[in-house]
Amino acid sequence: MMEFNAIRRVYFIGVGGIGMSALARYFKFHGKEVSGYDKTPTTLTRMLEQEGIAIHYEEDLNQIPTDADLVVYTPAIPAGHKELVYYQQHGQVLMKRSEVLGLITRSSFNICVAGTHGKTTITTMIAHILRHSGYGCNAFLGGIAVNYNSNYWSDERNVCVVEADEYDRSFLRLSPDIAVITAMDADHLDIYGTAEEVQKAFIDFSGCLKPGGLLLSRKGLEKEAGLKGDRHLTYGLDSRADFFASEIRIDQGDYLFRMQSSDWSIDKVVLSMGGRHNVDNVVAAIAVAHQLGISGDKIVEAVAAFRGVKRRFEYIVKKPNRVYIDDYAHHPEELRALIGGAKELYPERNCTIIFQPHLFTRTRDFADGFAESLDMADEVILLPIYPARELPIAGVTSELIAGKMKKAKVTIADKKEVLAMIKKMAGNPDRAELLITAGAGDIDTLIEPIRQLLEV
Template sequence: MDLNNIQRVYFIGIGGIGMSAIARFFNEKGVAVSGYDRTPTALTKQLEAEGMQIHYTDDINALDQKANLVVYTPAIPATHEELKWYRDHGFEVVKRSDVLQEITRSLFAITVAGTHGKTTVSTMIAHLLTDSGYGCNAFLGGISVNYDKNFWSSDKQVAVIEADEYDRSFLKLSPDIAILTAMDADHLDIYGTPEAMEEAFITYTHNIKPNGTLIAKFGLHRGNELKADNKLLYSLQNDAANAYAANIRMINGGYEFDVMQQDWMIDNIRLHIGGMHNVENVVAAITVAHLLGISADKIRAAVESFKGIKRRFEYVIKNDHQVYIDDYAHHPEELRALITSAKALFPGRRCTVIFQPHLFTRTRDLADGFAESLSLADEVVLLPIYPARELPIEGVTSEILAAKITVPVQIMQKEEVLDWLKKTPVPLLITAGAGDIDQLKGPISQLLH
């Protein structure tokens, strides 16, 4: 695949967060980009405004018969008519990860993998490199608030790429610098066992280019099996790691702290987003920036100007009487970090979490963990499970979580939430989940303002 000789590219599932980043990459290179997605969204409307042709019915009469390359997402079923047509007619049909594989071969690649934290860390790294003037091409799994997009380009032959573990696609990448944030069990519908998933993350580190660097979270299970010519460990506060935060102070929903390393330190870092896990995330990002030779002053200024990622500890409302946080958290450990950080930043406020479980398999496999994390709130509202790519599984509903949660809990439909909120004081409200719960963000914000 020669990315420089493509004139027309067609995307099946163009509206996905990772797919749209690659579509934007080609579009900015002057390639004719078109594609299909199931439903229009704010993101697909943006892509259309940028000049891409998109339709929303599976229709072989609407596809591009002259495409040099067809890119599809694994979420698309093999029965999809357009996908079948391209395969039957001998087109080059590849996954998103195949394009990213080629990009990591041709550019200096910084990839970020892990069960959670990868979107935030990759966006932080991309912002530090861009804001400091170093420059990078960014392929992100979330919308950066600073740039209002998930891709941006640069003449610098450097790419920052979020490496997705779903369907093992990240194993195609060959990074120069690899970050590994977590190895907790997830996607057991793909991997089968937590051990098999750990093996995949270990293999990810074996794919680092010669003389490359691994920056891994301190204390990972089986961390001694991770392999790279150069290895650095980062931590929130453990001084046994190569890089860690010290003297952390909570200020106005954010943090001030110092980043310590064995032979360097940067003091008075100011991070204006919430979540103690985000302090740890920015330690990883700062470690990358320092490795690339970016000065302490530029790193400090870039972190202070970082506005976060939409739906990652996003302050929708923050004032003296009301705090409303929206977050993509869809794994027990993400929920634990989200709820504990919010309660620490805003002590004494009753914490209400509205959670939409994502996937029947994940809910079934991790039910105990979900219930334990959600029970850290003072009150929980569960929405029905968002199926995404899955068919229902008998006996797997939000009721199995409700039965295990130890604080007041109720189950309601999405359309019932606003009426309930009109009658219920919620001084600290969190909406969380990876499905379509984000559609509630605007209406709730209007109601609570």
């Protein structure tokens, strides 16, 4: 097996991915020469370049390091990618992101957070509490922590907080000391085929726990009884869970609650992140911190200081008559939690959501669920499907979702048309609006133009 100290030069194919960029930063921090390829420049790739990581944006064999000791690639890269094929043919050491994480965490104490929803937020919350409290950790996040404007940081303490990705069964390469499972809903059916196979993968993940390790799962998971682990505790808003939140109330957009278990509690926990599902998420993070021996006072201070994760119920505009929230939600259950949480905080406002479906297969498989969740809003604007790694599927378009909706006013529009609609909305300042953008594609390119229109 490759030894870390033997690695001098690392090349990333798909370096701009959120998980890949965290690894690139890790190797850069440890003095390795790091470079990479990505399809398009983004805010994140520009940040990496500013940190000294050379990146190019065309498949170009003339720009790759032919003497790379390690080539890291993402499963989203097509099999025929010129650079990937070159390295395969020339015998370089190739590893997927999950394999590299396995290599890095082989000798560390690992807190691994998995789940079809909520894993990025919980991973970031745990890492933040450990950092803010002075406990310390190395963090590999699937999102940008607003507090630190990064998805990676390091510490002398040999503890790693890792987002465990279920795509391509990647998380089965990890060895958790503490494993968190948030949800096991059907997703990535292009990989798994059936909901049962998704659930089986999460059960297998729970079996990756080290001897004596702790499994923390959300109370009420369908296959809860089948999960493995020497120690299994639950969390949630359900008072039957081992760790739960009680006395939840809303105060000026913040959630205030009491955190408790059968023999322990802390009062006056304040979470300044919207969405009741995020109270659920922070309960998991607090439970992990408690298991590590962090005091209640330090936990309360850390949670109060938490500023969220970019594109996870992120406030872009928060004015008396204008609230604009952006979120990465790309699954029906995530949309349900997002819209429900926003409307709970702002029940009197007209709720408009701009949603970009992500992947043809996911749209095909969950069209009914998308329609049902989006119908919770007053008005829905659907962008065309973002294809990512997929080719079009006959009959699968945004119209498929629109045709199944029964309540909300629905419009299908491109980005230019969306901005024209928002400009019209901004011209009516007397109407209280709650605007949401959601999706995992390139809908984030609309965030700044929309913000500018609403801030006028």
